[in-house]
Amino acid sequence: MILLRxxxxxxxxxxxxxxALMAFEHAHPKRRGFAASFATAGQPSGALVAGVVLAIFALMPDDQFLSWGWRVPFALSGVLVIFGVWIRLRVSESPLFLxxxxxxxRSVEKPKAPIIEVLRQPRTLVLSFVALLAPFLSFTLSGAFGITYGATHGLSTSNVLFVSSAGSLVAIFAELGFAALSDNIGRRPVMIGGVVVGVASVYxxxxxxxxxxxSGALLAFSLINGLAIGATFGPLxxxxxxxxxxxxxxxxxxxxxxIAATLGGGFGPLIFTALIVNNTSDVTPIxxxxxxxxxxxxxxxxxxxxNEVEAPTAVTTGPAVTTDPAVIEPVK
Known part of the structure; x- marks a missing residue:
């Protein structure tokens, strides 16, 4: 299981x-936030489906669930592999990439490896992953850590999974909505607001x-998923x-x-657990x-x-050439 993970x-x-990149680069410049958010919203969508399926199997007697019941949802996920392969066989390169x-x-200069280009701009890379650290901490709270915390404070495993799934449903629509808002007022104002609300939502x-x-758990997961996660991950x-x-x-x-997912999402649960190991009711350190x-x-x-990201100046799609990003056809 560890190897597969x-x-x-x-x-x-x-x-x-x-x-995210394919959605971003295929979209109209004024709708890139909304278009790219569908890739990000795929995470809570998957969490919603997985949580509901797992919650249903968690209704089984504990001995059966622990011996074989938990394996069935993992096996069912194999169906999505077929769907994923089908998408990959049909997807086209973006106009910007072409x-x-x-x-x-046409350039006489030899192109540099992308990783070299990125590392030559350390300021951009560092600011990027630091900006995402707080959103990933909120994501950690509503994910594995929040589910475990709820299960140890009176909620059954099945109930907390259903409630967490409901929070994921809220996150899907919140991310799409805040992403559309970022197309109108900018990414940073929306994300900064989400980070501030995320702090206010912890306690x-x-x-x-x-x-x-x-009902309390449902409100808790809806609050953090709808505001903190929705406003940060939507435009992300x-x-x-x-x-x-x-x-x-x-x-x-x-x-x-x-990098942000590893530091914020990976180490977050370890840090949170260490902070409240002696008193799980005192969350002030968190x-x-x-x-x-x-x-x-x-x-x-x-x-x-x-960086200024405009529409492609000209994209060839067979015999015709168009410069209007709203009518660009996928390049087969």
Whole structure:
């Protein structure tokens, strides 16, 4: 299981960046936030389906669930592999990528490896992953740590999984909505607001879970998923896409995202557990940690600068050439 989880993590490391990038670069310049958010919203969508299926099987007697019941949801996920392969066989390169590829073919200079281009701009990379640290801490709270915390404070495993799934449903629509808002007022104002709300949500989140009631847990997960996660993860893909040039965007976007996911999402549960190991009811140390990291994220967001990402100047799609991004057809 550990080996499969590592392989899954490596796969997601490339999957999210590629999916977000394809949506970002295919979209109209004024709708890139909304378009790219569908890749990010795929995470709570998957969590919703997985949580519901797992919650159903968790209704089984404990001995049956622990011996074989938990394996069935994993086996069912194999169906999605077929769907994923089908998508990959049909997807086309983005107009922006084709334009960049054409430019490089006509250039006398040998193109540099994307990782070299990204590392030559350490300020952009550092600001990018620091900006995402606070969002990933909120994501950690609503994910594995929040589920475990709820299960140890009076909620049954099945109930907390259903409630967490409901929170994922809220996150899907919140991410799409806040991403559309970022197309109108900018990525950074929306994300900074989400980080601030994320800090304010920590204490109420734990207080509601400590009640041990299903309604309290539902409100807790809806609060943090709808506001903190929705406002930060919704514009996130477009925000990252606008940090890097087309030639190195895939590498920069994926690297910044995964560093933040490792530090914030990976070490977050370990840090939170260590902080409350002696008193699970006193979450004040967690609040201070989230607040401190959030200050760093707000500063990074404020200092981040966009790279101008315009529509392709000309994209060849068979015999015709068009410059209107609203009518560009996929290149087969």
């Amino acid at each position: 590592v392989v899954q993590g490596l796969s997601v490391g490339g999957e999210w960046g590629g999916a 334009e960049e590829k054409d430019r490089q073919s 109420p989140f734990f207080a509601l879970l400590q009640t041990g009631s299903t 893909a477009a925000f990252m896409g606008e940090r890097f040039q087309t030639s190195s965007r895939f590498t920069g976007l994926s690297l910044g995202y995964q 609040v201070w940690v989230v607040a401190g990291v959030s200050v760093l994220s707000v500063i990074a967001l404020a200092l981040s600068t966009d």
